[in-house]
Amino acid sequence: MLQTGDQFLVKKINKSIVLETIKKNGPISRAQISEVTGLNKSTVSSLVNELIQEEFAYEIGLGQSKGGRRPLMLLFNTTAGHAIGVDIGVNYLLAVLTDLQGNIVQETMLTIANLSFENIVDLLKQTIQALIDQAPPSKYGIVGIGIAVPGIVDEHGQILFAPNLGWENVDVKSIIQGHFHLPVTINNEAKAGAMGEKIFGVGKxxxxxxxxxxxxxxxxxxxxxxxxxxxxxxxxxxxxxxxxxxxxxxxxxxxxxxxxxxxxxxxxxxxxxxxxxxxxxxxxxxxxxxxxxxxxxxxxxxxxxxxxxxxxxxxxxxxxxxxxxxxxxxxxxxxxxxxxxxxxxxxxxxxxxxxxxxxxxxxxxxxxLNMHSAVFGAVSFAIDDFFANTRISL
CATH class of the missing domain: 3.30.420.40 (ATPase, nucleotide binding domain)
Incomplete structure (x- = not known):
């Protein structure tokens, strides 16, 4: 959605900065957020209150004093929603349900014997549905599904060519999105693996x-x-x-x-x-x-x-x-x-x-991470997509 009005755009950017600061540095106080971001204290306080109301952050109690009143410490609410990541291999399907920080809640591993497109899509639907059914209750529910595939994927998520699966020009994204009515991201599994290592593994x-x-x-x-x-x-x-x-x-x-x-x-x-x-x-x-x-x-x-x-x-x-x-x-x-x-x-x-x-x-x-690099990357793409859309709706 196109943003109009400078004040709304500035607020969107500032709120995003505050949320990212809490995610990366929590537990953290409002005063510390102000110091880290350079935003004034009243702006930080207002945005933090909104994030608490939206259940993206919560107060965990008083921190140590640096000479004045003890500050209230903030933490990112990792269980405000959940995401699903799937790594479709040539002979396996690995799927995880995670919180918004990528912590695994449930995991499923299947061996694939029949490599037909129809069979793999059916397994994909069954596996995702089973994880949805096991998801704990949360404010935002399942925020998205990330899928990693061993093939060439364009910027729209279309799988152009997956030679080891025998796929060419298949639209898994539309099939899964239409079935579950949830946002779906599709990426090449090696690119997903690179992001999985960058965020969760030795690439930090x-x-x-x-x-x-x-x-x-x-x-x-x-x-x-x-x-x-x-x-x-x-x-x-x-x-x-x-x-x-x-x-x-x-x-x-x-x-x-x-x-x-x-x-x-x-x-x-x-x-x-x-x-x-x-x-x-x-x-x-x-x-x-x-x-x-x-x-x-x-x-x-x-x-x-x-x-x-x-x-x-x-x-x-x-x-x-x-x-x-x-x-x-x-x-x-x-x-x-x-x-x-x-x-x-x-x-x-x-x-x-x-x-x-x-x-x-x-x-x-x-x-x-062994075999989990790509599935963690797939989850990270789904979570990033959710927060990007959340910020736009401000």
């Missing part, structure tokens, strides 16, 4: 970072100057499809020799099958978890397999390092479970192949 306080999602495929999310870099049409980060073998294998994207064909979970599993490594007892196919177990038990072929894949991962990371000169590279998604067997070949290749200047202040770290 890092201005320049790259999140590398190592799953069935590979995607990257790029943070430059504390902002998610999307490119001119929102498609930046498809580095899993950088060719590293000129005459390599054919990729689902239509190209040949893409990085993800040699450095992803899928590449690992395909090579394990080629070596006739048997699956775990009572399992129909070989899995990443089983390969990690075999490596831990000293299986030489599997250890060598991890070493080869780790070297290919390192080659791709070298391109990222030389191109973006990040402070931090975060490796996330399912391959984090194999950190023990991947970190040495990755480090060795990066040290041998990347420019010394580019890696001087670099850290490479496996995600502590």
């Amino acid at each position: 306080g890092i201005a320049h970072s790259v999140y590398v999602s190592l799953g069935i495929g590979i995607g990257t999310g790029i943070i430059i100057n504390n902002e998610l870099y999307k490119g001119c049409n929102g498609f930046a980060g498809e580095m899993g499809h950088i060719p590293i073998e000129p005459n390599g294998k054919k990729c689902r994207c239509g190209n040949r020799g893409c990085w993800e064909l040699y450095a992803s979970e899928n590449a690992l599993l395909e090579q394990a099958k080629a070596l006739a490594i048997p699956p775990a007892p009572n399992e129909p196919e070989i899995t990443l978890a089983h390969l990690v177990t075999l490596a831990d038990e000293g299986h030489h072929e599997v250890i060598n397999l991890f070493n080869q894949v780790g070297e290919y991962i390192g080659l791709g990371l070298t391109t990222i390092i030389n191109t973006f000169n990040p402070e931090l590279i975060v490796i996330g998604n399912r391959m984090t479970s194999a950190e023990k067997w991947l970190i040495n070949p990755i480090t060795r290749i990066v040290e041998n192949r990347s420019l010394a200047y580019s890696r001087k202040q670099l850290r490479i770290q496996f995600s502590g």
